[in-house]
Amino acid sequence: MSAGAARKSDDILHPLLLRIVHWINAFAVIVMILSGWRIYNASPLFGFEFPVGFTLGGWLAGALAWHFAAMWLLGLNLLAYILYGILTGHFRRRFLPLWPGPVLQDLKDAFAGRAVHAPGRYHGGQRAAYVFAILSIILAIVSGLAIWKPVQLQELTALMGGFEAARRVHFFAMGALVFFIVLHVGFAVGVKGVLKPMITGRPERAE
Ligand code: HEM
Numbered sequence: 001m002s003a004g005a006a007r008k009s010d011d012i013l014h015p016l017l018l019r020i021v022h023w024i025n026a027f028a029v030i031v032m033i034l035s036g037w038r039i040y041n042a043s044p045l046f047g048f049e050f051p052v053g054f055t056l057g058g059w060l061a062g063a064l065a066w067h068f069a070a071m072w073l074l075g076l077n078l079l080a081y082i083l084y085g086i087l088t089g090h091f092r093r094r095f096l097p098l099w100p101g102p103v104l105q106d107l108k109d110a111f112a113g114r115a116v117h118a119p120g121r122y123h124g125g126q127r128a129a130y131v132f133a134i135l136s137i138i139l140a141i142v143s144g145l146a147i148w149k150p151v152q153l154q155e156l157t158a159l160m161g162g163f164e165a166a167r168r169v170h171f172f173a174m175g176a177l178v179f180f181i182v183l184h185v186g187f188a189v190g191v192k193g194v195l196k197p198m199i200t201g202r203p204e205r206a207e
Helices: 003-010 016-042 060-087 090-095 100-111 124-148 154-159 163-190 195-200
Strands: none
Touching: 016 060, 016 124, 016 163, 016 195, 060 090, 060 124, 090 124, 100 124, 124 154, 124 163, 163 195
16 A cells, blocks of 8 residues: 555545444434424424424324334434444543543533544543433433334233323433534534545545
């Protein structure tokens, strides 16, 4: 390998596979949320409905079709991401350590606009946010399975406290994801030099 080629491959911040699973994941999560809002509107749990303009599917059956299609994409893609993260050591390198003290300090710094974004390293706030997002997706999938197949998976539904409780868990997992997405997209767009590498793989260069 030439020196130039070696330097180029060393430059990669986010490997291609990670970028592919990240963007598929983002697409699938957004489809799940928007179609989920339409399904929720057909039988609201709480005293409100989501504005129809922010939902996907047009009607209940259409929304269910979107929800179940994206469910497979999300589940299989998440599995690929988790296997990649564990087998390549990516999770260990990028998400650990996660000590509460430094995480809180880094979160405060991030909201004050003082966080340090070192190339290829996430600060404590990012690490906690990404682990939070992954756990929220897992909770959404598990609680979703409990309300999708309450007879076949009755132990799982019982573990969630029954069908109605599982619906609430599913709703709050969605809420946690929406909370994450609002902050995540805000930081990704607002912090210079963060978004482009998740598209091209390479750090942004000062021209
Ligand atoms: C909608 C659901 C989304 C989820 C669940 C999600 C989740 C994640 C996770 C877990 C990571 C860490 C990746 C890793 O290193 O393993 C990440 C990184 C990243 N995401 Fe997302 N993401 C979502 C949507 C988006 C969107 C819409 C954008 C852009 C507007 C975005 C921009 C980024 C960027 C730029 C990074 C890298 C951050 C950095 O290097 O500091 N994500 N995302």
